[in-house]
Amino acid sequence: MEVRARAPGKIILAGEHAVVHGSAAVAAAINLYTTTSLRLHPAGEGGGADSGVVELDLRDSGLTFSWPCSQLRGVLREESGRVGVPTPCSPDQLAAIAKLLEGHEIPEAKIWLSAGLSAFLFLYTSILGCRPGKAVVTSDLPMGAGLGSSAAYNVSMSGALLTATGAVGVGGGDGAEEWELFGKHDLExxxxxxxxxxxxxxxxxxxxxxxxxxxxxxxKFKKGEFTNLKSRNPVKMLITDTRVGRNTKALVAGVSERASRHPEAMASVFHAVNSISEELSSIVELAAEDEIAITSKEDKLSELMEMNQGLLQSMGVSHSSIETVLRTTLKYNLVSKLTGAGGGGCVLTLIPMLLANIVLDKVTTELESHGFRCFKVEVGGQGLQVS
Amino acid sequence: MEVRARAPGKIILAGEHAVVHGSAAVAAAINLYTTTSLRLHPAGEGGGADSGVVELDLRDSGLTFSWPCSQLRGVLREESGRVGVPTPCSPDQLAAIAKLLEGHEIPEAKIWLSAGLSAFLFLYTSILGCRPGKAVVTSDLPMGAGLGSSAAYNVSMSGALLTATGAVGVGGGDGAEEWELFGKHDLExxxxxxxxxxxxxxxxxxxxxxxxxxxxxxxKFKKGEFTNLKSRNPVKMLITDTRVGRNTKALVAGVSERASRHPEAMASVFHAVNSISEELSSIVELAAEDEIAITSKEDKLSELMEMNQGLLQSMGVSHSSIETVLRTTLKYNLVSKLTGAGGGGCVLTLIPMLLANIVLDKVTTELESHGFRCFKVEVGGQGLQVS
Structure with a gap:
């Protein structure tokens, strides 16, 4: 039996940085997915559960890892297997996982790898125990670019594992759709x-x-509270990954320092961002039935994005690569906004419904000539799905 | 007798646009001057007062104009000559001035010319009556770029005319300085x-x-009230004139429309700008005695400029030419901010005291390669002076 689960990446539409200072922010799913294909080996195959292996194939990076099931016992806890009650990874488990990684060669350039393998080993053993099996992971998402690649990895992995164990499942649709959705309880x-x-x-x-x-x-999230928004008429955006690495912690600290140097001005800046996030939240939930309504919705969104970008620049989290994207898209009358931490990373550009493809192609070509990588996405679509 | 009066241009350091919505703004003099050299013809020369001429030589544009004194009588009012009480130009005077311009060929491309000639004829006749004389005007300031060229023209002209008539005068210094300052009362x-x-x-x-x-x-000006600031340690800035013409009225209207579409967010934006102008006002008045103090003052100024620029972008008054300047100077770690109406026009770049000349030269060359025109200026220096 094979289970395939795919989970989307995300962008921050409004409110990054200001959210740390109490403002509302809005995040949205994008149709770039990480997909986990999980195949459990039948009991007995490969010498039975205890003598089988658990494999992880990170297809995009060409790396595969495997652990004999017998070695995984050390990671298990007494309560392991109670998949209905997710429990945090204990220090003992983490130590056991660290031991499991010791024998593996991890390229220095891939600093995310240890963390990703640890999460895999934790989720796999917590949900499936020591059953032999193989997970193959592929992804459309660039890593470390602020597009939620690690979350998509954990969600698709958890979705596949929980489906395989029978803890969650799709209703068994009519098979007309390749991908099916879970119910709310299962998603929780x-x-x-x-x-x-x-x-x-x-x-x-x-x-x-x-x-x-x-x-x-x-x-929408504010002061630790989440509100699910029903986005109507998903919008199209161009995501430009500047490929400039950021130090998110330093950027967040920089904004806090600026806020302590200019408390009054920065409080107003954060308050302005809060208003923008709230306004944007109500706009995305409006249903727009015709072209005129969609165009006016896009105008509002792009104005709010422009305002938010200005406020992010006043927080000091822009970067010359971001300015290059802004300047390039502005030439085509398109509005852009950094998304996430800033200081490089990714930039969003709203693609109006009525924009000619040839213009979009030109913008993309020009952006890519700077060494950037562009993704055309739909924003506000489905979450986790299985097939 | 020749009188020379020179008056500086200005930049807006902080608060443009937001000032329309009640925020404080800060304007500063720059050491780019408009100079008026005025020579009164002795009575009798050229056939006596009534048969003499009044000439205006706009040296930079190669245009000269002259009017027989006898024709100027129509512009005079009964109270003309009471130079101690400035009175507005009446509709009758304006009509008489319009008649005086009729005979002159005014190039279509120079739309400012009629207004400039009108102001000259009004000021000349109001202050000197119909005495024959010649005013030669030269200027370092680009016109219509938001650097206060018309104000510098009117101030230098008024300064020269009032000095010639004896209504104002310098104390008669020791002659060691080429340019001398007026007293406060005369300046008023x-x-x-x-x-x-x-x-x-x-x-x-x-x-x-x-x-x-x-x-x-x-x-500093806020809600129609002016406060003179004592600027210590004048700062150096690079002014980049993008040479992109702007429609100031449309830009101001655009901000107001955005404010009515997003009242809460924009109120916070204007409030943030107000805080920045207030903070900047107190910083420029601080005396900095050593390099460390000056550097820290520059750091504060450039942070406030960056914040103000972000807020201007959130008002929607930036322009691709402005973005190009920002991006170019950012490469050299220099902070820039549009000044004035935006939508083109001029951009300020703070020049730190410790910046190597070679770097400044490189930035300037790169900016000029885009077709921009750069001026290196000192900000916050003298006002009207005579020699």
Missing amino acids: LVNQWAFQGEKIIHGKPSGIDNAVSTFGSMI | LVNQWAFQGEKIIHGKPSGIDNAVSTFGSMI
Whole structure:
């Protein structure tokens, strides 16, 4: 039996950085997915459960890892297997996992790898115990670019594992759709497990990335509270990955320092961002039935994006690569906004419904001539799906 | 007898656009001057007062104009000659001036010319009556670029005319300085006359441009009230004129429309700008005695400029030419901000005291390669001076 689960990446539509200072922010799913294909080996195959192996094939990076099932016992806890109650990875488990990684050669350039393998080993053993099996992971998402690649990894992995164990499942549709959706209750469970994986990778994640990847659409978050938004008329955007690496912690600290140097001005800046996020939240939930309505919705969105970008620049988190994207898209009358931490990373450009493809191609070509990588995406679509 | 009076241009350091919505703004004098050299013909020369001519030589544009004194009588009012009480140009005077212009060929491309000639004829006749004389005007300032060229013209002209008539005068220094300053009372009088000239050119000027050009240094203005700031340690800036023409009225209207579409967010944006202008006002008045203190002052200024620029972008008054300047200077780690209306026009770049000349040369060359025109200026220096 093979289970395939795919989970989307995310963008921050509004409110990054300001959210740290109490403003609302809005995150949205994008149709770039990480897909986990999981095949459990039948008992007995390869010498039975205890003598089988658990394999992880990270297809995009050409790396595969395998562990004899017998070695995985050390990671298990007494309560392991109670998949209905996601539990955090204990220090003992983490130590056992670290031991499992010792024998493997991990390329220095791939610093994310240890964390990703640890999350895999934790989720696999917590949900499936020591059953032999193989997970193949592929992804459309660039890593470390702020598009939620680790959350999509944890969500698709958790979704595949929980489906394989029977803890969650799709209603068994008519088979007309390749990909099927889970019910809300099942999604909650997947989301909680994915969050445990995120904690292994990030330490103290906000939980917003895995929530967006699991539930899809858009989520408004403010002071730790999430509100699911029903996004109508998904918008198209161009995501430009500047490929400039960022130090998110330093950027966040820089904004806080600026806020302490200019408390009054920065409080107003954060307040302006809050208003923008709230306004954007109500706009995305409006249904637009015709071209005129969609165009006017796009105009509002692009104005709010432009305002938010200006405010991010006033926080000091822009970067010359971001300015290059802004300047390039502005030539074509398109509005752009950095997404995520800034200081490089990714930039969003709203693609109006009525924009000619030839213009979009020209912008893309020009952006890519700077060494950037562009993705044309739909924003606010589905979350976790299985097939 | 020849009188030379020179008056500086201005930049807006902080608060443009937001000032229309009640925020504070800060304007500063720059060491780019408009100079008026005035020579009165002795009575009898050229056939006596009534048969002499009044000439205006706009040296930079190669245009000269002259009017027989006898024709100027129509512009005079009963109270003309009471130079101590500046009075606005009456509709009758304006009509008489329009008649005086009829016989002159005014190139179509020079739309500012009629207004400039009108202001000259009004100021000349109001202050000197029909005495024959010649005024030669030269200027370092680009016209229509938001650097206060018309105010500098009116202030230098008023300063020269009032000095010639003896209504104002310098104390008669030791002659060691080429240029001498007026006393406060005299400056007030020049400023009021210059304001009358500004009204002829602009209709409803705020009065800030002529005030900065007259008094120099920096002025904070908020809700129609002016506060003179004592700027210490004048800063150096690079002014880049993008040569992109702007429609100031449309830009101001655009911000107001955005404010009515997004009242809450924009109110916060304007409030943030107000905080920046207030903070900047207190920083420029701080005396910095050593390099470390000056450097830290520059750091604060450039951070406030960056914040203000971001807020201007969130108001939607940037332009691709401005973005090009920002991106170019950012490559050299220099902070820039549009000044004035935006949508093209001029951009300020703070030049840190410790910046190597070779770097400044490189930035300038790169900016000029885009077709921009750069001016290296000192900000916050003297106002009107005579020699």
